[in-house]
Amino acid sequence: MNSSAPFTPVIAGSAAAGSAPATPKNVSHRGGPESPTAGALRERFGAAVKRVDVVWGETTIVVDSRRLSEVVSWLHDEPAQRYDFLVDVTAVEFRDAELPIEVVWHVRSLPFRRFLRLKVLIEKGQKLEVPSVWATYKSADWLERECYDMFGITFAGHPDLRRILMWEQYREGYPLRKDFPLRGRFSRSEQLRQALSANPEARYSMDELSIAQAFEDLPDEMRRRLSEGEKTGE
Amino acid sequence: MATTKRTVDVQLSTSGLDAQGRPQRVPLVTDESGNVMTLDTPPGIEPELAGDHMLINLGPQHPATHGVLRLVLELDGETVVRCIPHVGYLHCGFEKIGEYRQYNQIIPWTDREDYLNSPGNNVAFALGAERLFGIEITARCTVLRVMTCELSRIMSHLVWLGTTCIDMGAFTPFLWAFYQREAIYKLLEDWVGARLTTTITRVGGMAADVPDGWVDQLKHFVRTFPKTLSEIDQVVTRNAIWVGRTIGLGVMSPDEAINYGLSGPMLRASGVAYDVRRDFPYLDYETYDFDVPIGTSGDVYDRYLVRMEEMRQSIRILEQAIARLPDGPVNIDDHRVVLPPKSKATSDMESMIHHFKQVMEGPRPPVGECYVAVESPKGEKGYYMVSDGTSKPVRWRIRPPSFVNLSAIPKMVEGHLLSDVIAINASIDIVMGEIDR
Amino acid sequence: MGLSDHPLAQIVQGGEPWMTTRLDFLVNWSRANSLWPMPFGTACCAIEFMAAAANKYDLARFGMERMSFSPRQADVLICAGRVPFKLAPVLRRIWQQMMQPKWAISMGACASTGGMFDNYAVVQGIDTIMPVDVYVPGCPPRPEGLIYGIMLLQKKIMAERASDTSLRQEMEPDPKSQLYIPPTAIDELSEPFGNSVHQTRSGL
Numbered sequence: 045m046n047s048s049a050p051f052t053p054v055i056a057g058s059a060a061a062g063s064a065p066a067t068p069k070n071v072s073h074r075g076g077p078e079s080p081t082a083g084a085l086r087e088r089f090g091a092a093v094k095r096v097d098v099v100w101g102e103t104t105i106v107v108d109s110r111r112l113s114e115v116v117s118w119l120h121d122e123p124a125q126r127y128d129f130l131v132d133v134t135a136v137e138f139r140d141a142e143l144p145i146e147v148v149w150h151v152r153s154l155p156f157r158r159f160l161r162l163k164v165l166i167e168k169g170q171k172l173e174v175p176s177v178w179a180t181y182k183s184a185d186w187l188e189r190e191c192y193d194m195f196g197i198t199f200a201g202h203p204d205l206r207r208i209l210m211w212e213q214y215r216e217g218y219p220l221r222k223d224f225p226l227r228g229r230f231s232r233s234e235q236l237r238q239a240l241s242a243n244p245e246a247r248y249s250m251d252e253l254s255i256a257q258a259f260e261d262l263p264d265e266m267r268r269r270l271s272e273g274e275k276t277g278e
Numbered sequence: 279m280a281t282t283k284r285t286v287d288v289q290l291s292t293s294g295l296d297a298q299g300r301p302q303r304v305p306l307v308t309d310e311s312g313n314v315m316t317l318d319t320p321p322g323i324e325p326e327l328a329g330d331h332m333l334i335n336l337g338p339q340h341p342a343t344h345g346v347l348r349l350v351l352e353l354d355g356e357t358v359v360r361c362i363p364h365v366g367y368l369h370c371g372f373e374k375i376g377e378y379r380q381y382n383q384i385i386p387w388t389d390r391e392d393y394l395n396s397p398g399n400n401v402a403f404a405l406g407a408e409r410l411f412g413i414e415i416t417a418r419c420t421v422l423r424v425m426t427c428e429l430s431r432i433m434s435h436l437v438w439l440g441t442t443c444i445d446m447g448a449f450t451p452f453l454w455a456f457y458q459r460e461a462i463y464k465l466l467e468d469w470v471g472a473r474l475t476t477t478i479t480r481v482g483g484m485a486a487d488v489p490d491g492w493v494d495q496l497k498h499f500v501r502t503f504p505k506t507l508s509e510i511d512q513v514v515t516r517n518a519i520w521v522g523r524t525i526g527l528g529v530m531s532p533d534e535a536i537n538y539g540l541s542g543p544m545l546r547a548s549g550v551a552y553d554v555r556r557d558f559p560y561l562d563y564e565t566y567d568f569d570v571p572i573g574t575s576g577d578v579y580d581r582y583l584v585r586m587e588e589m590r591q592s593i594r595i596l597e598q599a600i601a602r603l604p605d606g607p608v609n610i611d612d613h614r615v616v617l618p619p620k621s622k623a624t625s626d627m628e629s630m631i632h633h634f635k636q637v638m639e640g641p642r643p644p645v646g647e648c649y650v651a652v653e654s655p656k657g658e659k660g661y662y663m664v665s666d667g668t669s670k671p672v673r674w675r676i677r678p679p680s681f682v683n684l685s686a687i688p689k690m691v692e693g694h695l696l697s698d699v700i701a702i703n704a705s706i707d708i709v710m711g712e713i714d715r
Numbered sequence: 716m717g718l719s720d721h722p723l724a725q726i727v728q729g730g731e732p733w734m735t736t737r738l739d740f741l742v743n744w745s746r747a748n749s750l751w752p753m754p755f756g757t758a759c760c761a762i763e764f765m766a767a768a769a770n771k772y773d774l775a776r777f778g779m780e781r782m783s784f785s786p787r788q789a790d791v792l793i794c795a796g797r798v799p800f801k802l803a804p805v806l807r808r809i810w811q812q813m814m815q816p817k818w819a820i821s822m823g824a825c826a827s828t829g830g831m832f833d834n835y836a837v838v839q840g841i842d843t844i845m846p847v848d849v850y851v852p853g854c855p856p857r858p859e860g861l862i863y864g865i866m867l868l869q870k871k872i873m874a875e876r877a878s879d880t881s882l883r884q885e886m887e888p889d890p891k892s893q894l895y896i897p898p899t900a901i902d903e904l905s906e907p908f909g910n911s912v913h914q915t916r917s918g919l
Binding site: 338339340341345346366367368369370371374375386387389390393394396437440452453456457459460463473474475710711714 | 755756757758759761762763765766769770771782784796797799801802805809831832834835836837854855857
Binding site: 064132136150157161183207220 | 365366369371373374375378409410412414532534536537538539540549550551552556557558559560561562563564644646647648649651658660662664666672673675677681682684685686714715
């Protein structure tokens with residue numbers, strides 16, 4: 045710890061001097077004022093901004109998937125926007141299968157005290173893939189992994205996209221999809237069987253096994269199976 | 279105590295020669311009276327032991343991982359070179375179930391995900407649902423919810439304090455902290471009947487109004503709690519062991535902290551003044567007079583100090599809330615959302631229909647979506663709800679602060695010792711129910 | 716000359732030799748009053764367990780203040796909290812690592828039956844993966860409830876007899892499927908029951 049340098053705290057909202065935030069009251073359902081970011085985005089990106097909605101006081105901007113990375117890094121770096129805090133990455137699938145799946149990013153600008161929702165719509169039949177924002181926000185690491193785990197949406201450019209909440213060899217599918225039944229696809233005994241029968245020595249990923257040259261200490265049978273490409277589970 | 283170093287030729291019962299035939303020499307250290315003291319091997323005598331790195335698995339069943347967290351550590355001796363966390367051992371499908379439950383039926387679920395902050399989660403969800411429905415709560419309900427949130431904050435920080443102290447070997451503050459938690463349990467039990475998983479709010483109001491004498495009980499708690507806090511402060515804050523074990527550990531700079539999505543005391547200890555109560559207020563928090571503690575170095579000790587101070591500020595807010603608690607109804611009057619009183623439901627036709635629709639189908643919000651965030655003791659807790667006009671949400675997303683905070687652990691523990699991993703893990707204040715949902 | 720030839724052992728009371736009943740009493744009394752719990756705490760019930768171990772509802776009066784986080788030294792596994800499928804092999808492994816004599820308390824609704832989590836992720840009762848002695852209902856059970864469950868377990872232990880060899884048998888799972896009760900039994904135990912299905916009006 046180096047305490048010789050004088051410490052200046054990073055005050056949130058410092059750029060928005062004079063604005064005293066207050067509890068929002070009587071927020072209207074639609075038609076509220078747009079966030080100034082919407083106008084700035086339209087100006088900068090034009091057609092990449094497909095739609096702007098204001099629902100319950102929150103501005104939602106639907107963006108073209110191919111330009112998402114540009115939009116996100118612009119929002120992060122632009123001095124007048126400074127959306128430095130990624131709150132959440134998630135997806136929404138509607139009960140009506142004709143509606144597109146929406147991938148949602150919630151971002152905050154701490155200096156300006158703003159909140160923004162970005163969306164990318166994946167139409168029915170399109171590949172479930174969107175660009176990753178990990179390069180801009182490190183918090184996207186686990187958030188995107190979870191979105192992949194629950195919905196099967198691939199985030200292109202993510203360094204290590206694998207399941208995080210379910211075990212890596214989970215075979216039933218992607219739980220939060222609407223065609224995934226609440227109790228899972230298999231019977232309870234089958235689910236138990238799959239959970240309990242996971243290869244008992246295979247509790248480490250290949251990455252972890254490479255750490256300690258533990259590979260040499262494994263039994264021959266196990267080593268043979270691993271070298272044949274059998275993926276280890278959790 | 280002065281020591282004199284002398285190099286002494288050791289007479290061994292063996293030949294005293296090593297394999298190459300050279301005499302063996304072992305340095306000995308003696309104190310003034312000539313007694314030999316054993317020391318650690320002085321540096322430079324033994325060659326660097328370059329060995330393989332070791333793979334250690336911490337968890338998922340472990341006393342100090344605060345739940346079912348699994349950390350796979352690559353150790354070089356005792357220094358952590360790499361840390362790979364595995365979560366998901368408590369994944370229980372909350373978000374999936376939320377799509378099959380009415381809004382009031384989801385509130386018991388919010389208790390169970392961050393179970394240390396149950397009442398606070400209830401309030402957060404109710405705020406989100408009320409925004410989605412477009413309704414405003416009563417003044418009394420607003421103040422009661424502030425009291426709930428702050429009591430919940432104290433409850434959660436007490437568990438954090440108790441378990442962190444136990445992890446570092448200090449058992450007594452755990453008992454003191456839990457004794458105060460029992461006082462809060464008594465308050466909550468007198469109010470809604472449950473100690474831990476309270477389900478204290480409903481969409482449009484609270485489960486019940488506070489009983490007579492409850493506010494006096496709360497006043498008594500507010501008066502007596504700071505004494506326990508200062509007792510714990512006395513034994514922990516300037517304790518050499520505590521300070522030695524926590525200073526300089528797990529440092530996150532302000533920019534890193536923001537980029538890694540940290541929130542709550544983790545972020546504030548790194549020097550970023552972001553508190554949802556201040557920056558995106560709810561429940562009229564801007565009208566309360568309280569400070570937001572901010573740390574300077576972002577290490578484990580600062581996080582401890584920030585949380586201790588937050589508890590004191592919570593007491594301050596509670597005092598103000600007690601002073602301003604207005605009379606009046608707790609629930610709003612809109613019977614499309616709140617159940618009508620039984621006397622009306624059994625006599626008045628319209629109320630009977632409202633009752634029927636609410637019990638059978640549940641209140642239905644308009645089509646829309648909203649994200650409402652509160653400052654939970656762990657950080658920014660948000661509920662993102664998407665409605666398609668039916669009584670069950672299309673999507674109920676929990677933005678878990680501990681999940682994002684924990685994702686920074688590999689960065690924080692690298693280069694530290696194995697025992698520091700426990701301290702750093704404890705300082706994040708994780709609750710696996712929220713991480714895995 | 717074995718113990719059974721001893722004159723004292725010839726005194727038979729209620730069908731059992733007097734000597735062995737005294738021995739049984741001694742062994743059971745010492746076991747029941749010094750159960751070292753293995754707190755397999757996952758969720759909210761773990762917090763109520765901690766509250767039961769803390770100063771207001773002191774578990775030390777039962778000889779249980781020494782939490783044994785190593786299963787090798789534990790007597791009773793208290794599964795406090797919900798167990799998802801990902802955690803099931805871990806729980807099974809911990810149970811197998813405990814040595815006889817061992818008992819299990821399933822604390823809370825989620826450990827006993829899956830609780831309110833009737834979905835794809837949660838084991839519908841840990842008795843589908845390991846044998847349970849006492850079930851403590853509640854969500855979470857009050858510390859008094861847990862203490863009642865512990866007292867029931869103590870009563871159960873006091874009623875044990877050394878001559879009953881079936882008590883200390885380790886249940887081995889079927890090597891192929893790793894299940895120790897038949898799949899039909901598991902499916903039957905895991906079915907949603909009562910009006911839990913109807914309360915939500917979606918039939919799910």
